[in-house]
Amino acid sequence: MPANWNIDSWKSRPASQQPSYLDPQELNEVLAALRLLPPLVTSWEVDSLKQQLAKAQAGEAWLLQGGDCAESLDDCQSESIASKLKVLLQMSLVLIFGSGQRIVRLGRIAGQYAKPRSSDTESRDGQTLPSYRGDLINRAPFSTDHRRNDPQLLLRGYERSALTLNFIRALSEGGFADLHHTENWKLTFVEDRPEFERYRELVNSLGDALKFIDAISAKPIAELGRVDFFTSHEALHLDYEQSLTRESVRGTGWYNLGTHFPWIGERTRSITGAHVEMLRGIRNPIGIKIGPTAKPEEVVDLVRLLNPENEPGRVTLIHRVGQGKVETILPALIEAIQDCRSQVLWVCDPMHGNTVSTTSGQKTRRFDDVLAELRSAFAVHRSCGSRLGGVHLELTGEDVTECVGGSSGLTEDDLHTAYNTHCDPRLNYEQAMEIAFSIANEIKPF
Ligand SMILES: O=C[C@H](O)[C@H](O)COP(=O)(O)O
Numbered sequence: 001m002p003a004n005w006n007i008d009s010w011k012s013r014p015a016s017q018q019p020s021y022l023d024p025q026e027l028n029e030v031l032a033a034l035r036l037l038p039p040l041v042t043s044w045e046v047d048s049l050k051q052q053l054a055k056a057q058a059g060e061a062w063l064l065q066g067g068d069c070a071e072s073l074d075d076c077q078s079e080s081i082a083s084k085l086k087v088l089l090q091m092s093l094v095l096i097f098g099s100g101q102r103i104v105r106l107g108r109i110a111g112q113y114a115k116p117r118s119s120d121t122e123s124r125d126g127q128t129l130p131s132y133r134g135d136l137i138n139r140a141p142f143s144t145d146h147r148r149n150d151p152q153l154l155l156r157g158y159e160r161s162a163l164t165l166n167f168i169r170a171l172s173e174g175g176f177a178d179l180h181h182t183e184n185w186k187l188t189f190v191e192d193r194p195e196f197e198r199y200r201e202l203v204n205s206l207g208d209a210l211k212f213i214d215a216i217s218a219k220p221i222a223e224l225g226r227v228d229f230f231t232s233h234e235a236l237h238l239d240y241e242q243s244l245t246r247e248s249v250r251g252t253g254w255y256n257l258g259t260h261f262p263w264i265g266e267r268t269r270s271i272t273g274a275h276v277e278m279l280r281g282i283r284n285p286i287g288i289k290i291g292p293t294a295k296p297e298e299v300v301d302l303v304r305l306l307n308p309e310n311e312p313g314r315v316t317l318i319h320r321v322g323q324g325k326v327e328t329i330l331p332a333l334i335e336a337i338q339d340c341r342s343q344v345l346w347v348c349d350p351m352h353g354n355t356v357s358t359t360s361g362q363k364t365r366r367f368d369d370v371l372a373e374l375r376s377a378f379a380v381h382r383s384c385g386s387r388l389g390g391v392h393l394e395l396t397g398e399d400v401t402e403c404v405g406g407s408s409g410l411t412e413d414d415l416h417t418a419y420n421t422h423c424d425p426r427l428n429y430e431q432a433m434e435i436a437f438s439i440a441n442e443i444k445p446f
């Protein structure tokens, strides 16, 4: 256990972005109930992910992290969960083909229910209400009742996370994930989409390769029938995260067993803050979001504090500085980490630095900005003798219209057609696949 850390030590630090509840007694009862419920993941799985991230750090694998901006409790349905898994599986296949590397699949799923916000309140037509903070805390519709922080939502969030994870596990292990049957991963609406055509060609080559492997193997290769799939979410609501943080029965320390990979957001990464203190003491691999104002020495201090033993796979730095700023901001961060010889996995989130508002005030992201940030990140890492080891995307397998651009040429006028996100705009199927093909051209073994 790290020095001076205990399961409550975060409580003596300033905790930003935390909801307050009208009835603290009700909150305490809910937290007591959560503490008795079984964990969602196991410490063995968490350790296995850490080993895979260590491989990505060493240049032997690549990380694909993606999913909703904000999962919704109502969206915990088979179709929606399967379609997220399908698009991530299809993307990972494209990346494997392009790079010849192992792909680590990490969903923003089964717990991505809490959102940090820029403002505590939202005003519409002269009425001001608390901001929506994710379905773990309050609800999205703009009414006093929906925007009230409700401790019972913590239990609902835990339950929906468990249901989601149960379905993902079944799909990942069974015939659904079998590489011989990639037709299972097809989304209903994609037939005539250009990106699907490119994907179909790739799957046909895979079919030939599998026939060859099957012909020369004496027995079926189990790995071809299943996939590894891990979960992640922002560790934001600290009472909730604490209730799922448990001491390992193996005596290997404390783990957050509400997810495989918790991350610290850009708004809560203060080195003296409660979020950093909470995650300092757990054994999970963790992510840290790095925005454009981060100072190199600040990032070095954070990495040293969170990974004092310099353990491979422990820290993933997810930079999200915005297109046009990568060349000026990223080199100093990379050099500072190289100078202190800290082992980190570098990942680019090309979404969060590129949110813009339309003339009607709707949040969107331009596909070209997302792609530009990603391409610059590859180039800057290369020129610094470093390696971009993964991508972090907000995406969905559904046919939404939230980000503009991409090969189908979505415009601001199209956004109203299927703008379904509760928080930030996500890439739709076609845009996500287009990004995957672009990345596949960039990834090279170290
Ligand atoms: O997903 C990230 C943040 O929660 C989101 O960008 C905050 O949005 P806001 O600036 O509208 O509060």
Ligand SMILES: C=C(OP(=O)(O)O)C(=O)O
Residues within 6 Å of the ligand: 069, 116, 234, 264, 265, 266, 267, 289, 290, 320, 352
């Ligand atoms: C809030 C998020 O990102 P960031 O902390 O980078 O703004 C997020 O990824 O949901």
